[in-house]
Amino acid sequence: MFTHIHSAAVLGLDCISITAEVDIAGSWPGYQIVGLADASIQEAKERIRTAWKNTGLTFPSNARIVINLAPADVRKVGSAYDLPMAVGMFVASEQIDHELEDALIVGELALDGNVRHVNGVLPMAIFARDNGYKKLYVPEVNAKEASIIHEVSVFPVQNFKEMIDDITGKKKLQKITPVPVTEWFEEQQNDLDMAYIKGQGFVKRALEIAASGSHNILLSGPPGSGKTLLARTLPSILPRMSIHEAIDVTKIYSVAGMLPPGKPIVSERPFRAPHHSASGVALVGGGKFPRPGEISLAHRGVLFLDEFPEFPRTVLENLRQPLEDGVVSISRAQGTTTFPAIFTLVASQNPCPCGYASDPDKPCHCSPMHIARYQKKVSGPLLDRIDLHTEVPRINFDKLSQNELAESSASIRERVEAAREIQERRFRNTLYATNSEMKNKHIKEFCTLDDTSIDLLRQAVTHMHLSARSYHRIIKLSRTIADLATSKNIRTPHVAEALQYRTKVGE
Ligand SMILES: Nc1ncnc2c1ncn2[C@@H]1O[C@H](COP(=O)(O)OP(=O)(O)OP(=O)(O)O)[C@@H](O)[C@H]1O
Ligand SMILES: [Mg+2]
Numbered sequence: 001m002f003t004h005i006h007s008a009a010v011l012g013l014d015c016i017s018i019t020a021e022v023d024i025a026g027s028w029p030g031y032q033i034v035g036l037a038d039a040s041i042q043e044a045k046e047r048i049r050t051a052w053k054n055t056g057l058t059f060p061s062n063a064r065i066v067i068n069l070a071p072a073d074v075r076k077v078g079s080a081y082d083l084p085m086a087v088g089m090f091v092a093s094e095q096i097d098h099e100l101e102d103a104l105i106v107g108e109l110a111l112d113g114n115v116r117h118v119n120g121v122l123p124m125a126i127f128a129r130d131n132g133y134k135k136l137y138v139p140e141v142n143a144k145e146a147s148i149i150h151e152v153s154v155f156p157v158q159n160f161k162e163m164i165d166d167i168t169g170k171k172k173l174q175k176i177t178p179v180p181v182t183e184w185f186e187e188q189q190n191d192l193d194m195a196y197i198k199g200q201g202f203v204k205r206a207l208e209i210a211a212s213g214s215h216n217i218l219l220s221g222p223p224g225s226g227k228t229l230l231a232r233t234l235p236s237i238l239p240r241m242s243i244h245e246a247i248d249v250t251k252i253y254s255v256a257g258m259l260p261p262g263k264p265i266v267s268e269r270p271f272r273a274p275h276h277s278a279s280g281v282a283l284v285g286g287g288k289f290p291r292p293g294e295i296s297l298a299h300r301g302v303l304f305l306d307e308f309p310e311f312p313r314t315v316l317e318n319l320r321q322p323l324e325d326g327v328v329s330i331s332r333a334q335g336t337t338t339f340p341a342i343f344t345l346v347a348s349q350n351p352c353p354c355g356y357a358s359d360p361d362k363p364c365h366c367s368p369m370h371i372a373r374y375q376k377k378v379s380g381p382l383l384d385r386i387d388l389h390t391e392v393p394r395i396n397f398d399k400l401s402q403n404e405l406a407e408s409s410a411s412i413r414e415r416v417e418a419a420r421e422i423q424e425r426r427f428r429n430t431l432y433a434t435n436s437e438m439k440n441k442h443i444k445e446f447c448t449l450d451d452t453s454i455d456l457l458r459q460a461v462t463h464m465h466l467s468a469r470s471y472h473r474i475i476k477l478s479r480t481i482a483d484l485a486t487s488k489n490i491r492t493p494h495v496a497e498a499l500q501y502r503t504k505v506g507e
Contacts, residue, residue, distance in 0.1 A: 001025070003091045006104050007084040008127050009076060010120035012290065012337040013251050015127035020081060021068040022088035028064050033085070035069035038077045047079070047109045048086045055113040055160045060093040075334055077289055080118040083107035083137070083163065090164055098167050103135035104128045113160040115139045122247075122254035122264075125149040137163065137173075144264035145254060147178040148247065154178075181243050184265045190236040192229070195408040199399040203230055206390040206501060208412055211237050212419035213480030214434040215473075216323070216345040216385060218308070221392030222362065223355040227348040230392065231304050234346060236409035238269045238302070239420040245300045245433070252292050252299055252339065270301035272343075276310040284318045290330040290337040295322050298343035300433075308347040309377035316382055319345070323385045326437060342437065345386065349378070359394055384469055387436070387477045388501040419483040435479045440472065447475045453495045460499050474498045 002023045008015040031045055052059045067085050069076045084105040091098050106124060108116040121142040128136045129151045136152050143156035153175040157163050165171040194204055203219065203226075210217040211234060219227040241249070249266045253259045259266070274283060274294045285293030295303055305311060322328045326342040351357040352371040356364040366374070383389075423434055426446055432438065438446065449457070461471055475490070477498040482490045 001092045001095045003088055003098070005084040005088040005091070005100060006133065007081055007106055008104055008124045009074065009080075010123050010255055011335075012339060013123055013255055015120075015123050016074065017127075017131065018074075018076065018081065018084075019070045020084040020088045021070055022085065022092045023066045024060055024063045024089065024092040026064045027062060029062055030064035030066070032065065033067045033069070035067075035072045036075045037069055038075060040078055041069070041076055041081060044079065044082045044085060044109075047082055047111065048089065050111040051082075051109040051113040051160050052086065052089075054111060055164065057090070057164070060089070063093070065089060078118070079108035079116070080106045080120075082109040083115060083139075083157070083160070086160060087163060087167065091167065094168075096168065100135075100167070102133055103137060104133045105137040107137070107139045107157060109160060115157045115159055115163075117141045117257075119257040120255045121146045122148060122251050125152055125154070126251070128152045135175075143176045144179070145250075145259060147176045148181055148250070148264055150178045181246075181265060184263060185240070185243075185246070185267045190233075190409065192233040193236055193409045194233055194412055195405040197226060197230060197233060197406060198402055199395040200226060200230060200392065203390050203392050204406075204412070206388045207234055208237060208416060209477065209480055209484065210234070210344055210346070210388055211239070211413075211416045212484055213423070213477065214342070214344045214436045215387040215477055215480065216436075217347070217388040217390060218383070218386045219346070219348040219390050219392050220351055220358065222359045222394050223350060225392045225394045227392045228306055231306070231346045231348055232271075232273075233409065234302055234304075235269060235271045237412045237416055239413065239417045241267060241269055241300065248340065249300050252296050256292050256297065258297070270298050271304065272298040272302070273304040273306060276305070276307050278311070278315065280315045280318045283315055284322060284328050284330075284341075285339055286330050288332070290332065290339075292339045293328070295319065295328060295341040295343055296339040299340050301343060302346055303343045304346045304348075306348050308349040309374060313377060313379065317379060320381055320385070323382075342433075344436075347378075347386070348392075351375075358391060362394075384467055385473075387473050387498075390501065415484060418486070419480065422483045422486070435476045435483070438476055438479075443472060443475055447479050447490055449475070449478075449490055449495070450492070452492045453478075453490060456492060456495055456499070460502070464502065466502065470502060474502060477501065 004019050004021045007018045009018045106118050110116050117139050121138050122145050125146040129149050137155045137157050138146050140156040140158045146154040155173040155175050166173040246267050253266050272294045283294050322341040327338050328341045329336050329338045352366040353374050354365050356362045478490045478494045481494040481497050
């Protein structure tokens, strides 16, 4: 008998339909999987056979089994088709009618018949909804993740036996009751709070601006001045994610198989801090079957590169295109995969190898040649993409020993969220969420400057030899500073403040 079962393959963050066609006929033994299936799928033959046996069923060893994973021109990888193929084989061998025409099935089989976790279940649930499938059978561990999409009935499958009992009508599987997505958005717990960081008002202000408009920031200063501490405290002032943003981010974590255990949705903005030994592929994504890298895992959140100049230059240069476009495209012989990568870059560095070149009190022991060589480790084009160049000075004893607390992160976050709301209204009919994402068309529409501001910018661009990119980035930064001040128009003080953060680039 011939039958077919629907499944799906994840390509990047999207899915395509895969059909497991199964034919069991004749009395010659044979067992074949065709349809551009790679080694991991060929191994499924043994997984299915053993799971089948350990479930207490009789494997149709005396028949010729042919499974075709259609469409045949798309390469199939991974173990997610084990369950649909096994279900197809059962239906074809037992010659029973099934009610799976409007169902998608995914899951890996263990030898004992248990159904194991697969990656990318959230994109599959979205695909099921958008393509009119009513039911989705997924491994039990993935069920909560799939149930975020309420329009599809999600059936958690613990083992092959349960699936068979459902098909034969012996014992129907129960669909999962979806939990309202908002329930996963509990109050964030941050151990770090700006209130406990003494002094550094200028740096905190720069971080507030960075958080408000998602602008890239570089913290530069002597050892122990608090750069790493300040950067790691940034998540406590980041605006909370909207449900829409959270689902976008969760899709990436779902595909990467990195969803936190027991939690089906990433509800807090990601903060990724890869070590400087990270490879280019780890940072931007890639591999034979492209996986998202750190920049995509930081989507809608922060990518923190501590000890910036210690990253190999070739690795850092990979950031240039995604920093401009907000996406990374990975080309392979089979096609191009695109992952979103809209993130705030936070970088920290010492000004020289010994670290004290910018310290007014402590002598620096580096030769000008050493300083120049150290600073050259990060390329000009990359620095040009950073909007806020901020000095983090060593703070004195009086400030450090003060008892009173500084402004709390919660209070700073209120201002940041107010500024984000203004941006949300501004970009309602566009694909953008923050000022830093504006293209020239939007700069023209939303960033009108008065004559004094234009004069100020003209002088700055001329004297500081700023690039066209810097010019546009300064205007976008001014827009965020104006939003923080709840000012409808950008005024000269906003532009002047934005320019302060550029001085280093123009030197
Ligand atoms: N402004 C501050 N208020 C309170 N504690 C601070 C402050 N600055 C630094 N510290 C303390 O100093 C420690 C070291 O700071 P941090 O690691 O952030 O320095 P750094 O600038 O990153 O140094 P390096 O250049 O060596 O990486 C912090 O963990 C914190 O305990
Ligand atoms: Mg540090």
